[in-house]
Amino acid sequence: MRIETETLLCNGKKNVLWGAGEKGIEMLFSLATFGIRIDCFCDSDVKKQKQRLYNKQVIAPEKLLEEMQEYNLIIAVEKAAYIQEIISWLQEQSIKNYLTWQDIGKSAEPIRIHRNYIYSIILDSYDKKLVIYGDAKKQDIQALKQLLNLLDIEIAYFIDDIETEYEWMGSLVKPVYDVLYEKKDDFKIIVTSDKTKALNVLDDMGLILNRDYSIYDKYTKNIPRAYILDIQLGYNFYSEGKPDAMPGFTQIGEDNGYKIVLLGGSTTDGTLFPFKSWGELLYEKFKQNGYSVKIINGGCGGYSSSQELIKLIRDVIPMRPDIVIDYTGVNDLLRSVEGHPFVSLYQKELFDHISSQSRFKENDISLKLKMRQAEYTLGVEHNHPSWCQFTDNIRMMNRICCEFGIVYRAFLQPHLTLKRERFSTQEREVAENEERITEEYISKMDEFYTHARQLGEAYLEDITPLFDERGDVYFDRCHVTEEGNEIIAQYMYEYLTTKGIVKLQSFS
Numbered sequence: 246m247r248i249e250t251e252t253l254l255c256n257g258k259k260n261v262l263w264g265a266g267e268k269g270i271e272m273l274f275s276l277a278t279f280g281i282r283i284d285c286f287c288d289s290d291v292k293k294q295k296q297r298l299y300n301k302q303v304i305a306p307e308k309l310l311e312e313m314q315e316y317n318l319i320i321a322v323e324k325a326a327y328i329q330e331i332i333s334w335l336q337e338q339s340i341k342n343y344l345t346w347q348d349i350g351k352s353a354e355p356i357r358i359h360r361n362y363i364y365s366i367i368l369d370s371y372d373k374k375l376v377i378y379g380d381a382k383k384q385d386i387q388a389l390k391q392l393l394n395l396l397d398i399e400i401a402y403f404i405d406d407i408e409t410e411y412e413w414m415g416s417l418v419k420p421v422y423d424v425l426y427e428k429k430d431d432f433k434i435i436v437t438s439d440k441t442k443a444l445n446v447l448d449d450m451g452l453i454l455n456r457d458y459s460i461y462d463k464y465t466k467n468i469p470r471a472y473i474l475d476i477q478l479g480y481n482f483y484s485e486g487k488p489d490a491m492p493g494f495t496q497i498g499e500d501n502g503y504k505i506v507l508l509g510g511s512t513t514d515g516t517l518f519p520f521k522s523w524g525e526l527l528y529e530k531f532k533q534n535g536y537s538v539k540i541i542n543g544g545c546g547g548y549s550s551s552q553e554l555i556k557l558i559r560d561v562i563p564m565r566p567d568i569v570i571d572y573t574g575v576n577d578l579l580r581s582v583e584g585h586p587f588v589s590l591y592q593k594e595l596f597d598h599i600s601s602q603s604r605f606k607e608n609d610i611s612l613k614l615k616m617r618q619a620e621y622t623l624g625v626e627h628n629h630p631s632w633c634q635f636t637d638n639i640r641m642m643n644r645i646c647c648e649f650g651i652v653y654r655a656f657l658q659p660h661l662t663l664k665r666e667r668f669s670t671q672e673r674e675v676a677e678n679e680e681r682i683t684e685e686y687i688s689k690m691d692e693f694y695t696h697a698r699q700l701g702e703a704y705l706e707d708i709t710p711l712f713d714e715r716g717d718v719y720f721d722r723c724h725v726t727e728e729g730n731e732i733i734a735q736y737m738y739e740y741l742t743t744k745g746i747v748k749l750q751s752f753s
Contacts, residue, residue: 568652
């Protein structure tokens with residue numbers, strides 16, 4: 246018999262979800278939609294115990310026995326065999342106040358925000374005062390505040406386009422400009438409604454999107470920018486939106502020193518995050534120590550080593566740099582069409598759209614070619630493992646650079662899942678809360694890195710342990726804070742100078 250949710254779970258006792266996996270997370274948000282708080286998770290996996298999952302502690306089953314009468318227990322695991330195993334254990338302990346997720350009488354509509362966005366809000370709440378920009382009297386905005394409160398995320402106050410502050414249902418609402426009294430970097434605004442107007446107001450106040458404020462349904466740390474189509478790479482960008490700038494590059498420094506080009510994905514990208522990239526920090530280290538260098542950062546979010554190879558041939562070699570540094574690896578596992586590593590997922594999507602819109606008439610084709618059923622070709626299919634294509638690309642980039650007298654060094658970049666047992670508390674939270682980090686993903690990443698390391702050439706450095714002894718630098722599976730970028734920059738500076746690749750006396 247189905248049990249009415251409110252009757253059982255709103256009785257003054259703590260609500261515990263047994264299962265810190267996908268079903269448990271699903272139930273956490275479903276019940277929050279009904280205004281029902283979950284106080285903690287329970288799980289028999291010792292690795293998950295004493296962690297926090299979406300701001301909730303994960304406890305061991307034995308902990309339940311200490312105060313079982315104070316708990317309502319909901320079994321939230323997917324497999325029927327596991328459910329029965331848990332029930333058998335509870336019955337052995339003479340525990341009766343439990344139900345399964347199937348017993349709950351109502352099902353909630355899915356929340357209208359990606360769970361990764363919610364977790365980004367949780368991370369911001371650790372060290373920032375959260376402020377909601379919107380009409381506090383609107384039902385959906387009050388529902389957002391309730392959801393965040395049920396996840397133990399405190400909202401300091403609301404701001405709105407008003408002249409005098411007021412209180413509404415226990416929430417303080419202030420004029421939007423009052424936020425300027427807050428100390429810089431100590432607050433984060435969540436924009437909830439009338440986004441176009443709100444963004445204009447906040448921009449006029451000198452605040453920066455995704456540093457000082459983020460849009461609720463697109464909550465991210467990325468600085469927004471316009472991407473452009475690229476005929477070989479699929480997509481690209483202009484630095485600072487300047488049409489006369491070099492597409493796909495940002496430049497720092499003088500023209501009379503060492504010319505160093507950086508390649509990589511979003512972890513190298515010079516304009517993607519609201520803090521300094523490691524390329525910018527590397528330039529500062531050279532400058533502070535009397536070196537004359539120019540850094541040309543060619544990192545672009547989402548690029549794999551196959552796109553880096555194309556970019557090297559097309560854009561970098563004609564620049565005739567002294568050094569190319571490639572910080573790479575993570576994107577090769579997921580970023581291309583299977584069997585066609587030089588075709589990004591975006592390129593295929595674009596060509597699918599073009600081919601669906603275009604139909605050539607026979608008399609329009611001067612070359613007497615007829616469109617075949619496939620409409621376009623991806624080239625010869627090669628079903629090499631991703632690690633094999635990666636090492637091939639690295640080898641080709643090195644040989645090309647050698648041919649032109651350019652020093653090439655690739656660095657196999659760190660990844661959160663490679664830290665194993667050396668996670669900080671916050672990094673464990675990131676690993677548990679990010680939906681993309683599944684057991685299958687971790688297994689594939691392990692295989693990729695294991696084989697990539699075996700290239701064994703001096704031009705590929707394995708720096709995956711770089712953050713092993715430093716906690717709280719990752720804010721997702723591969724991206725790091727400015728502190729993390731500082732560590733990368735220091736490593737690169739010491740590598741280039743101690744190995745004599747960049748010499749001070751050459752430009753003294």
